[in-house]
Amino acid sequence: MNYVTTADKTKLYVKDWGSGRPVILLHGWPLSSDSWDDQAMAIAEAGYRAIAYDRRGFGRSSQPWSGYDYDTLADDLAAVIEQTGAQDAVLAGFSMGGGEVARYMSRHQGKSVSKAVLVSSVVPFMLKTADNPDGTEQAVFDEMGQDMKQDRAKFFASFFKNFYGVGMLSSPVSEELMEASRNIAMQASLKATLACAKSFATTDFRGDLPAFKVPTLIIHGNSDVIVPIDAAGRAAAKGIAGSTLIEYDGAPHGLFATEKNRLTSDLLEFIAS
Numbered sequence: 129m130n131y132v133t134t135a136d137k138t139k140l141y142v143k144d145w146g147s148g149r150p151v152i153l154l155h156g157w158p159l160s161s162d163s164w165d166d167q168a169m170a171i172a173e174a175g176y177r178a179i180a181y182d183r184r185g186f187g188r189s190s191q192p193w194s195g196y197d198y199d200t201l202a203d204d205l206a207a208v209i210e211q212t213g214a215q216d217a218v219l220a221g222f223s224m225g226g227g228e229v230a231r232y233m234s235r236h237q238g239k240s241v242s243k244a245v246l247v248s249s250v251v252p253f254m255l256k257t258a259d260n261p262d263g264t265e266q267a268v269f270d271e272m273g274q275d276m277k278q279d280r281a282k283f284f285a286s287f288f289k290n291f292y293g294v295g296m297l298s299s300p301v302s303e304e305l306m307e308a309s310r311n312i313a314m315q316a317s318l319k320a321t322l323a324c325a326k327s328f329a330t331t332d333f334r335g336d337l338p339a340f341k342v343p344t345l346i347i348h349g350n351s352d353v354i355v356p357i358d359a360a361g362r363a364a365a366k367g368i369a370g371s372t373l374i375e376y377d378g379a380p381h382g383l384f385a386t387e388k389n390r391l392t393s394d395l396l397e398f399i400a401s
Contacts, residue, residue, distance in 0.1 A: 149177065243344070292381070345371070
């Protein structure tokens with residue numbers, strides 16, 4: 129199966145590798161399911177079924193005008209689970225993808241899900257408000273939107289340096305990998321790119337946290353400048369009963385690449401536990 133069709137006839141490109149217990153991988157903004165390839169390979173080789181799909185508007189999926197709110201995105205995930213026949217699944221959401229996991233758990237009562245993983249996730253709430261003082265100022269997101277409208281390619285050139293923690297003295301990934309990431313990001317529609325940025329910046333998932341009634345693993349780098357850990361990983365761990373938080377010391381946002389082997393190992397250990 130290469131595509132799943134959603135309720136509004138959007139086609140989602142799906143990779144379905146291996147067999148056994150399903151592990152559904154949700155990618156971050158502004159990438160595609162390809163960002164999970166290393167982990168998906170390892171999961172399939174370990175005897176599980178790795179399912180990864182391109183979010184609407186991104187990668188090889190359809191690029192509709194609407195549907196970039198988290199309710200619709202969670203319904204898209206429900207369509208993937210139903211049409212792939214996934215049962216007893218592990219959901220793993222990276223960055224923006226963590227929001228889909230959270231909203232699915234509440235909106236669809238965690239149907240067919242046995243475990244959840246949040247990696248560098250935007251859950252529970254990114255925006256700084258009076259009752260969320262560790263969040264990011266609205267002005268930061270406004271500037272991101274303006275820069276993308278002005279010159280999206282130029283914006284991504286600097287964005288991915290922060291994403292992967294590339295600086296004057298450190299370069300945990302190759303220039304070729306950053307170039308590949310920029311190219312994938314440019315495949316998405318401008319509408320989807322802007323609308324999803326608004327969604328992950330402003331959606332409050334704090335009310336979704338009680339719906340996590342399955343074992344939940346949270347992994348976050350404590351040097352993440354894209355989604356800072358205090359408002360995200362640490363806050364999620366406090367809000368999800370019985371969850372386990374693993375902090376990667378000194379790690380940036382893009383853990384699937386910068387901490388590839390460690391992340392893969394932690395995922396496989398959690399799936400098997």
